[in-house]
Amino acid sequence: MDRGAAESPIGVFDSGVGGLTVAREIMRGLPAEQIVYFGDTARLPYGSKSRETILMFSRQIIRFLQTQGVKAIVIACNTASAFALDEVSRENSLPMIGVVKPGARVAASATVNGRIGVIGTEGTVGSHIYRDFIRKIDPRITVIEKACPLFVPLVEERWIHDTITRQVAERYLEQMKEEQVDTLVLGCTHYPLLRSMIGEVMGDRVTLVNPAYEAAQELKRLLDSEGLTNPGTDEKGFPYRFFVSDLAESFKEFANSILPYDVGMTQKIDIEEY
Amino acid sequence: MDRGAAESPIGVFDSGVGGLTVAREIMRGLPAEQIVYFGDTARLPYGSKSRETILMFSRQIIRFLQTQGVKAIVIACNTASAFALDEVSRENSLPMIGVVKPGARVAASATVNGRIGVIGTEGTVGSHIYRDFIRKIDPRITVIEKACPLFVPLVEERWIHDTITRQVAERYLEQMKEEQVDTLVLGCTHYPLLRSMIGEVMGDRVTLVNPAYEAAQELKRLLDSEGLTNPGTDEKGFPYRFFVSDLAESFKEFANSILPYDVGMTQKIDIEEY
Numbered sequence: 001m002d003r004g005a006a007e008s009p010i011g012v013f014d015s016g017v018g019g020l021t022v023a024r025e026i027m028r029g030l031p032a033e034q035i036v037y038f039g040d041t042a043r044l045p046y047g048s049k050s051r052e053t054i055l056m057f058s059r060q061i062i063r064f065l066q067t068q069g070v071k072a073i074v075i076a077c078n079t080a081s082a083f084a085l086d087e088v089s090r091e092n093s094l095p096m097i098g099v100v101k102p103g104a105r106v107a108a109s110a111t112v113n114g115r116i117g118v119i120g121t122e123g124t125v126g127s128h129i130y131r132d133f134i135r136k137i138d139p140r141i142t143v144i145e146k147a148c149p150l151f152v153p154l155v156e157e158r159w160i161h162d163t164i165t166r167q168v169a170e171r172y173l174e175q176m177k178e179e180q181v182d183t184l185v186l187g188c189t190h191y192p193l194l195r196s197m198i199g200e201v202m203g204d205r206v207t208l209v210n211p212a213y214e215a216a217q218e219l220k221r222l223l224d225s226e227g228l229t230n231p232g233t234d235e236k237g238f239p240y241r242f243f244v245s246d247l248a249e250s251f252k253e254f255a256n257s258i259l260p261y262d263v264g265m266t267q268k269i270d271i272e273e274y
Numbered sequence: 275m276d277r278g279a280a281e282s283p284i285g286v287f288d289s290g291v292g293g294l295t296v297a298r299e300i301m302r303g304l305p306a307e308q309i310v311y312f313g314d315t316a317r318l319p320y321g322s323k324s325r326e327t328i329l330m331f332s333r334q335i336i337r338f339l340q341t342q343g344v345k346a347i348v349i350a351c352n353t354a355s356a357f358a359l360d361e362v363s364r365e366n367s368l369p370m371i372g373v374v375k376p377g378a379r380v381a382a383s384a385t386v387n388g389r390i391g392v393i394g395t396e397g398t399v400g401s402h403i404y405r406d407f408i409r410k411i412d413p414r415i416t417v418i419e420k421a422c423p424l425f426v427p428l429v430e431e432r433w434i435h436d437t438i439t440r441q442v443a444e445r446y447l448e449q450m451k452e453e454q455v456d457t458l459v460l461g462c463t464h465y466p467l468l469r470s471m472i473g474e475v476m477g478d479r480v481t482l483v484n485p486a487y488e489a490a491q492e493l494k495r496l497l498d499s500e501g502l503t504n505p506g507t508d509e510k511g512f513p514y515r516f517f518v519s520d521l522a523e524s525f526k527e528f529a530n531s532i533l534p535y536d537v538g539m540t541q542k543i544d545i546e547e548y
Contacts, residue, residue, distance in 0.1 A: 042327050043317050053316050053520045122524065153427050164441050171438070246327045250396065272546055 006228050009034035009241070010219065011070035013061045016044035017254040018152070018189030019076030022099060024259060025216035026074070027240070030223070032230045034239040036068045040271060042245035045152065046079040047121025047188070054123070058084035062092065063274040064243070071228050072096065074219055078120055078187050078211070082129035095222055102218040103185050103211025104133040110207045111183040114141045117176040119198075120187030122147040130187055144179045148172045148188075155190045156254065161197065169194065169201045176202065185209045193258075242266040280502050283308035283515070284493065285344035287335045290318040291528040292426070292463030293350030296373060298533060299490035300348070301514070304497070306504045308513040310342045314545060316519035319426065320353040321395025321462070328397070332358035336366065337548040338517070345502050346370065348493055352394055352461050352485070356403035369496055376492040377459050377485025378407040384481045385457040388415045391450040394461030396421040404461055418453045422446045422462075429464045430528065435471065443468070443475045450476065459483045467532075516540040 010030075012023050016039045023037050038061055040046075046054055058080050065073055072095040075081045075088075081098025089096045107116050107130075118130040124147075131143040151172070154165045176184060184206055186192055192210050199208055223229040240261065244251055247268040255263040284304075286297050290313045297311050312335055314320070320328055332354050339347055346369040349355045355372025363370045381390050381404075392404040398421075405417040425446070428439045450458060458480055460466055466484050473482055497503040514535065518525055521542040529537040 042323055044322075045319075048318075048524060049316055049520050149431060150424065150427050153424050157423060164438060164445070167438050167441075246323050250322060 005071050006230055008069050008071035009036045009239075011036050011038070011062075011065035011068065011073040012076050013038040013040070013065065013073070013080070014076040014189060015039070015046040015079070016041045017251055017258070020255055020258045021189050021192050022074060022076035022212040022215055023240075025212045026219060027259075029216040030220055032232045033223075034230070035241070036065060036070055037240065037242045038064060039242070039244045039251060041247075041251055042271065045121065046077055047123040047149070047152075049079070049123065051083040051127070054080050054083040055087060058088055059091075060271050060274045062088055064269065064271060066094070067274075068241075070094070072219070072223065074215060075099065076189060076212070076215070078189065079123040079127070082124055082127040095226055095228070097215060097218050097222060099189070099211040099215045100129050100187075101133055102214035103187065103209055104130050105137065106214045107183050107185050107209045108134050108137040108141060110209060111141060113180065113182045114138075115179060115181045115183075116141055116143050117179065117181035117184040118143060118145045118187050119148050119151075119172065119176075119184065119191065120145075121152070122149060124187050130185055144176060144181055146172060146175060151194060152188065152190045155193050156250070158257070160193060165194070166197060166201070169197055173198065173201050181206065183207045183209060185211065187211065243269050245269065245271040279345050280504055282343050282345035283310045283513075285310050285312070285336075285339035285342065285347040286350050287312040287314070287339065287347070287354070288350040288463060289314050289320040289353070291315075291525055291532070294529055294532045295463050295466050296348060296350035296486040296489055297514075299486045300493060301533075303490040304494055306506045307497075308504070309515070310339060310344055311514065311516045312338060312545075313516070313518045313525060315521075315525050316545065319395065320351055321397040321423070321426075323353070323397065325357040325401070328354050328357040329361060331545075332362055333365075334545050334548045336362055338543065338545060340368070341548075342515075344368070346493070346497065348489060349373065350463060350486070350489070352463065353397040353401070356398055356401040369500055369502070371489060371492050371496060373463070373485040373489045374403050374461075375407055376488035377461065377483055378404050379411065380488045381457050381459050381483045382408050382411040382415060384483060385415060387454065387456045388412075389453060389455045389457075390415055390417050391453065391455035391458040392417060392419045392461050393422045393425075393446065393450075393458065393465065394419075395426070396423055398461050404459055418450060418455055420446060420449060422465075425468060426462065426464045429467050430524070432531070434467060439468070440471060440475070443471055447472070447475050455480065457481045457483060459485065461485065517543050519543065519545040
């Protein structure tokens with residue numbers, strides 16, 4: 001692979017701000033890599049939409065990211081990873097990873113009692129993608145799935161350490177405790193921001209799996225194996241670019257609260273043209 | 275106006291299921307009218323999106339509704355009423371009403387102490403459309419606005435009579451009570467479904483204004499004044515048709531819980547083609 005390709009950026013996309021938790025893990029784990037981030041803020045959330053719609057959206061976004069010269073794509077959205085990754089990978093020669101498979105693999109190897117919980121949006125949970133992938137690895141594992149649709153708006157309200165959020169978490173996670181899972185997958189990009197509260201509710205003996213972190217690790221291995229790891233450049237430019245389909249003020253606020261950078265330079269594009 | 279036009283349906287649109295609370299008021303108040311309902315389920319919610327995006331979406335939907343031969347259009351979405359009504363009305367000869375002006379007018383005439391509260395999504399509240407319209411009617415009125423982004427997902431979880439929802443309502447409405455509003459506008463289509471809880475939190479002395487109901491009353495007056503009231507037909511067909519941009523199962527579930535009809539015949543259309 002020529003040096004030019006290795007120096008190209010990683011494309012990362014999500015339905016909105018949530019995928020920034022994945023971008024953040026890539027920034028931490030692969031600091032030599034550049035990132036082009038796209039958040040589909042005009043059409044979020046993906047969690048309540050159908051497979052067909054998510055596939056159409058994902059194809060448009062991949063066409064846009066290709067115009068930015070990306071060398072690989074990370075689908076940072078669980079719903080799009082569930083609904084679109086297999087098909088868009090087949091259609092395209094760019095290396096692509098999602099967040100589901102890395103998360104599922106780590107969960108399957110972490111469980112001792114063979115009981116894994118998966119929490120996510122209605123779309124992710126309804127697709128059973130985590131369950132199906134975990135069972136392919138080990139059919140003896142029992143997977144308990146639960147949609148937690150209030151977690152995203154609670155995070156977006158910044159009610160992170162809050163009695164109401166605690167009660168919502170206790171209600172949503174009650175079944176997981178009754179089912180005695182020893183491993184819980186945070187199957188939505190927003191959920192790592194509730195990690196400490198979810199950990200308190202579930203207790204110390206339950207391993208929390210963060211697919212955002214695992215996806216960054218997987219990306220590292222993928223780039224190494226394909227000879228695409230960025231050797232580092234002398235360029236002084238800011239290595240991260242952010243694009244959205246709708247320039248809502250809330251994107252910037254939320255992004256600035258997650259990332260140690262000011263994302264004020266975020267650009268709006270018309271994604272339906274791609 | 276010819277009889278053909280009067281017998282045409284009313285077009286009603288919203289970002290999703292919420293506008294069904296408006297459709298329901300039209301069904302109750304104007305039982306001779308047919309309705310073509312469009313819910314933009316592929317691109318909901320509108321509340322967090324920009325004026326420009328909402329205007330583009332509204333234009334597409336109006337073009338679709340015109341292909342269905344509607345005689346008038348009700349914008350059942352507060353955000354779209356706020357961001358798009360004035361412009362699309364100018365662009366188009368069809369009579370159009372939104373939910374904001376009817377709600378604002380009734381609130382302005384209901385208040386005794388001149389202190390009105392408005393609750394809604396971030397988009398509606400951030401646009402200050404209720405405040406601006408109320409002040410045009412009476413500049414002495416004080417309007418206190420508050421975004422309540424958790425109310426929609428709480429309603430969609432069906433946690434209608436629930437201790438968690440009660441606490442969220444108490445937190446969101448605390449300022450309204452401190453500010454001693456005597457009138458509160460339920461400025462989001464989902465909120466009438468929380469009417470009894472909001473009423474309990476605010477107390478008996480506060481008048482709750484439901485723009486969905488007021489919009490149906492306004493539509494009645496508009497049809498009368500334009501000679502467009504349906505005289506009633508001998509047709510036996512079911513008078514309501516439902517279209518969505520994404521056929522998520524949750525649309526049907528929610529619709530069936532709001533309406534006394536089975537909306538299983540809902541059709542999906544590709545709204546981006548309009």
